[in-house]
Each structure stands twice: as structure tokens, then as C-alpha cells.
Amino acid sequence: MFDHLLVLDIAGGAIRRVDLDGTVSTLVAETGSAPDGIVYDPASDRIFWTLMGRPSRGDDGPDFSARNGGLRSARLDGSDAATVLTDGTITTGKQLDLADGHLYWGDREGGRVTRAAVDGSEVADLVIRPRDPETGLVDIADQCVGVAVDVASRHLYWTQKGPAKGDAGRIFRAGLDLPAGETAENRTDIETVWADLPEPIDLWFDAASSSLYWTDRGAAPRGNTLNCAPVPAVGDTGRTPTILADGFGEAIGLAIDADADVAYVTALDGTVRAVPTHPDAPAERVVAEVAGSAFTGIVGIPARTEQS
Template sequence: MTITHLNYKIIVLEAIKRQIIVINPNDYSTNILIEDKSGTPDGLVFNPNDQLLYWTNMGADYDAWDGYIQHCTLDGKDRGITVKMGETHTPKQIQLDHRTNTLYWCDREGMKIERCHIETGKVEFLLDTHEMYLDEDNKNRHCVGIALDILNNRIFWTMKGPPKGGTGRLLCAPFDFKDKQAVIDPSQINVVYDHLPEPIDLEIDYKNDYLYWSDRGAEPDGNSLNRLQLSTLSKKEVVIRGFDETIGFTVDADHQLAFVADKMGHVYQADLQTKEKKVIFTSENGGFTGLIKVSDKS
């Protein structure tokens, strides 16, 4: 496939240097949108309704309730706080239901799935995982990645387990996004896959009927980009291997491309057909977390 021009930009969080960086996927030029001073940024999402980027910050102490969520314009000039520090613990990947302007995210050490409306910033707890898997390692209750399957009224999330532990899980549960009082019913949770190396972020590709996830666990199946068939929740496949602490990613379904970020400071472009990948940006002594694409029309 010949690609003449990609009509979007890649936006990635630099967790160690606390930056938001914009990458042009056509020539790989970059510019720093935001430089922060504290905490650890992790997940981000763009809201086309208000033209704002929203990103989570895990705070400075992962054992303390000092997480928060910020927002800014695409030029980085106007910034604000959506969820105040201490209203969430260690927020990770974040998603948006653009129909209701509601943010959804996983709270790792807080052991919860949470949401808030962007206008109020009031945090609602949808699921508390403290009482799950009590006979296992504490980290098996840590929620990390999240995906909103709005077309099929369900939420997917990952519980990564301890580093290189091989006890990660991909789960889903039915969820009524239109119900303002809805919560996740623990009795309705389905473990789609378990004994995964260390699953992290999630993304849905409706066009090709895939649910993708990154995995930063041990090889041979960790440090990878994975997918399964969304409609059947089957046909699990390790798509591309050989990353270095894989975290954030985004999929371009039209051009069969993926952009992947890892904790060791690399952003890759990968061909989902040939399975070839190349580094398009490196942060020396840095590390990347969340990554999304935003249309140039935004």
C-alpha cells in the first residue's frame, strides 16, 4: 500500500520528562506542546466537542491519593484541571464517550474503574476491584487499560498483574452508557483471556472487527501489540513483537498502520500487514506512556 499523506498528528506523553509531544507522521518532525513540572502523565484522549486534550497524571507518589486529570487546547496555550488532585489515585488509560462528554479511566493502585463528566469533574466509581482475586498477588487487582465498546454496550479493561508475572487479564462487562447511574456488575464480568504476560492499553478497531492491546510483559508474547476478533472475542493474535516496555499505541485502520510507544523512550511506526516496524522518534533517557492520533481537521 502506497501512503501519500496521513491526515492526522500523533500526540504522545513523555512520562519521565513530563512533556506532551506532537509528531507529524509524514516527516516525523516533532514539537513540544506542553512541559509539566510534577507527577507522571499516563493516558490521554482528544475531545472533538470542545477541541481539548485530556490527560491523566498518576501523581508523584503511587501510594498516595494524589492523581488528577488535566486538559489543554491543541496549541497547548490554554490549560486547566478537570479532576482535582486527590480525587483519583493513580489514573491510567483514559477514554471518552463523546456523546455525553464523559471521561472513563482505570485507577491502578486505587483499584477502580472511574468516570466523570467534563463539566463537573466529579468522580464516580463504576467498579471496585479490591475484593477480586484475594488469594493472588495484590497487583492482580490493578486496573490499567480501558476501552469503551459503545456499539455493543460493554466496557473492556486490563488488569496487568506484577511485572513480568504472566498473570495479566483482559476482562469485559456489559454497561449501559446512557444510564447516568450505571455501574459495572461484578457478577457480569467476563474474563476474556487470563495468564497474559502484562496487558496494558486498549483500542477498538470497528472497521476491521478487532480489539487491540499492548503488553509490556516478558517475551515471547510480551513487549508486543496484540489483537482479537471483537465480535467473537476469539482468535487471539500477537501481531508485532520486539518493543521495549510497550504502553501506548494507536491504530490507523484505513492504512493498516499502528504507532506504538514504549517506556524506554521509543515511538514506532508499524505495518499491520507486513509486521515490520521502525523507530520514528526517540527520547534520550526518557520514556513514553499514552499515545493517540488526532485528525488535522480538528
């Protein structure tokens, strides 16, 4: 079970520790520009987080198309902060997953899903979406955000949220490794598992139930929700998801404590909510609410790490 949570505060450029009793403190005061995805690696006892980088001012708000995102790391206590991938290695680092000693992340404006070893080596693109030949930009429909890995079946899942509140979001699946003789640009094993979603963001794969959970920051009633659905067989599409909770203030990050049957969801309104994933779990509640903060990625830290 989780002892506490670590949450990225994009407004403050910091990592906040959130205890389950609602106590909030600062673990890392300076993350770098626009932190978005975070994971914990028990093997190294370190946390890793992505950076979206420094935006320019566009007509419709911040423009993150400049390639200046990166990947950082620190010990679990916040010390020994280090650069894993220098700023500019990633365009816009989004949600992050960890499997088999490798980090997987979505690169939104980069239109990619990428993998690297936790030491920053072995960087490899697994998915590259098309770019406009004239502008060099990736269409918003092809921007990759959330990622989740199913190690047992060797599958990768990712979200493409589409336009804001656009009901054009999708969740895709492909092999965890490139098919022989294919590249990240032309791989033929990509399938659309869910389509016409409001605006899917972060993903979580639950191996025990072979289900996917995801946050969605789209428009109500299906958006700003926490969703769950069983993973379909290869070649099939997913069934209509079950909405476990709604009414979030721009839902983003997701961490599931399988032992406690609780999902923790962050939102851009500076809240962390606990949502039961089983009828016998504790009732839904707001764990923390921090005025002036905007929470993105979240990771749960198991109690046993406190004794290591």
C-alpha cells in the same frame, strides 16, 4: 488519517508533539506528576490526560498507592491548561478513553475503572476491585490499567496487568452501565475475556472489525508486543491473539489510524513505532526515538483538526 501524534513523556513531565516525519517538539512543558493516558476531544478541541501522581519510594521501586492522581486538559495547541479533576480525586490515573462526551480511565492502585463528563462532572465508578481489609490496598492482580469502550454494544473493556512479567494479566468485559440494583463493587456482569497474558497495558477497540488491540509489556516471547484478536460473543472467551509486532522497550501506549492501517505504539525507552495492521500498509518503522524520555500515553490527531 493522522496529521501528527501527541505523546506523554513521563520522564520529562511533558507532552511531546511527534510529526510523522519524526520531528519532535514540546506542546505542554508541565503536565503535572507522572502523566499516563491521553485523548483528544474534537467537540471541544481539547486534549485530556491523566496523572498517576507523586510516588513515594517503596522497596520495589516507586509506590503510587497514595491518592494524589488527577486529570488535566488543554487546548489542542497546548494553551489554556486546566485542572479537570484535582489531584487526589484519583489514586493512580492510567490509560484513558473517550466516548459519548465522557472520559473513561483505569485507576491502577485505586483498583477502579471510572467515568466522568469532559467538564469533570458526573464522576462515577463503574468497576471497583476488592481491597485488603487490613491494609486497604488493592492486590496487584486486581489493579486496572487500560480501558476501551464499545459504544454500539454498550460494553466496557479493561486490563489488569498483574505482576511485572508475571504471565497473569487479564482482559475483562462488562456492561457500559451498571446493572439495575448493583454497585461498582458487586456487579455480576463482569467476565474474563482473556487470561494468562504476560502483562497487558493499553487497549484499543476497533468497531469496524469488532476487534481489540493491546500492548503488552511482559516478558518475551509473548510480552513487549502489540496484539490483536476478534472480540468474542458475550459469555465466550477470546481466542489466542495475533502478535503484530514485538521487541518493544516496555510497550505502553497505543493509537490506531484506521484510515492508514497503522498502529502507533509508545514505549518507556522513548520510542514511537508505526506498525502495519493490514498487509498493504507501509512497513514497520521507528517514527521517533528520544534519548532520556519515557513515553506512556499516545493519541493521534487527524489532519482535519488543523483546519478547524
